[in-house]
Amino acid sequence: MKGCWEQLMHLSNDLSEMGVVLSRVNNSCRAATREPVNTSQTVNSICDREVNSTDSDHSSIIPIQNKAVCEPVELLVPALPVAARVERGYVTPQQVYNLLSAEAGQPALFDPFYILILDCRSAESYKDSHLVTARAAVTVIHPVLGCLVSCIELQKYSIILLYAEEGCSPVGSLRARVDSPDLQRCFFQLSHLGMDPVILLGGFSAFHTLYPFLCTPRMVLLEPERHTLTIYPSEILEEALYQGSAAQACDYRVIKNLHITHVVNATANSPEAFPNTLCYLTLSLTDDGQQNLVEALPLASRFINSALMAVPAGRVLVHCSTGRSRSSALTLAFLMEHRRWSLLHALRWLKERRACTAPNVNFLHQLLTYEELLFGSKLTSLNDIRR
Template identity: 65%
Template sequence: MLILDCRSAERYKQSHMVTARVSLTVLHPELGCLITRGQLQEYSIILLYGENFDGTDSSRDSSVDSATLQRCFCQLSSLGMDPIILLGGYSTFAHLYPFLCTHKMILLESERQALTIYPSEILEGSLYQGSAHQASDYRIIKNLHITHVLNATGECPDAFPATLCYLKLRLNDDTHQDVFESFPVANKFISQALQVDGGRVLVHCSLGRSRSSALTLAFLMEHQRWTLRHAYEWLKERRACAAPNAGFLRQLSSYEERLFGKKLTALDDLCV
């Protein structure tokens, strides 16, 4: 991901999104694109942001930000890129995720490797999916305000049983593992947790790919009333590494039939 900060250099120096670059280092108003199109094409996502992209701030700085943002968007589009503009801008992002903002310039790969990788936010401010390593990092738990954890492994212990509420489902990442009967139990746990004021749930397995994905999908299907296909596409957009094994997908298809009275999703249509 390439993140371009379209605000002033002064604002960038004060604080910016982790790994963000000043837009002028990539797209200069007079010199044009400062990196090659090939380099740009290496990024699967190009994200642009200003200070407050919601139309409510009419200050001079905001107007300058907006002009820079529009120029960068047009430049990238003319190069065949498909940039994304962050709704709400930096001010909204910093309010929601202050732990993902910094005054440091983080450009080197070694610096990126040292960054804390957070779980994926599946439902805003409520449901997250990640790995056992992330579930055992108290800084992550604290920053995301996690209150409940669904541990879908038999091999990973509950990290903070004295302070968090846990549901442990001893599942194996095996195509023959019966996960179908765990769906209602997991869904009830997640639903009740989210009904608590400020409740936030982290669903995890070992790597956050297969077992946790199956449980997350089952919850989205039941409580959002989404088809398996809709839930699967939603999850993949937010957690690209999500990959429930073939046995779990077949059981999710059966669960869809239980929920809606018929199968609405052809497994062959899922981009697995």
């Protein structure tokens, strides 16, 4: 990455004749030129709290008129994503957070039959606080009467989640039976009925530590009540990187509860909701077949990485209108460049955490070009990522 400005000086004549090319806007380039990126419209600035910056001018992004490439001196070596190993039958607090935040047209949590959450703790603990939309387990699986809900009703749920106060022992083990006997009883009775329940790893305690704002003493079951819930952005990297919609970026509860410090705004018309408290990179991008991401990909990638590497580390929200296409393209560029993942692996990782991820075909083509620039060869084919 370093020394790219010197290369650009020698290559500019040849590269000016090329078609779509990628501009590597990095600290060494900015320090060498001391000039802002060439723009043709009014744009917003990167916060001067950004680390790794070698000067104090503010970077910005819109489609550029004069294209030039500043290629990396050293190509990246691909790496594989490493996810935490989870015992079969368990889900992590982060996975549950993303389940509660899932969107497909509308928030999935608004559907009463999307997820059945059973609190297997004491009645007192449930009344004090529980996961949002959770029911006391005894209202479904009674210790004496057995299953109080018909199998037909249970089969309507896409997900059945159980949790105790704590616990991470393998389901069915002696330790698990001792630590959370009510949960184990519910798990095996539901399994006997043909259901496939999952258990929250670490229990309520682990989830509440990370996401207290998704715990409540209120009973929220009916559809009208569900429509009053705050739906949060998807968590892409734990306690670090989030992706969501423009509405979420303007919701103070979301910003406050997730401790967001930096925002990448990929829309052309959404305002900066909190300019006095947050650091913004605003991109004038449209979600269509003509939008050029030539500068947006490296600038967004740099901005996100700088925020996450700051001391103390920041938290970044990347958003477009619905959090599906433009924001996904920018998140994928960061995962490729700073996690060294191929586009295929980055896209799989992103979709596991935000199922509605759907960059348009134009963006996918440009991401494939960006991958080749970063790694020196094509690691992913369009067929791989359109399946």
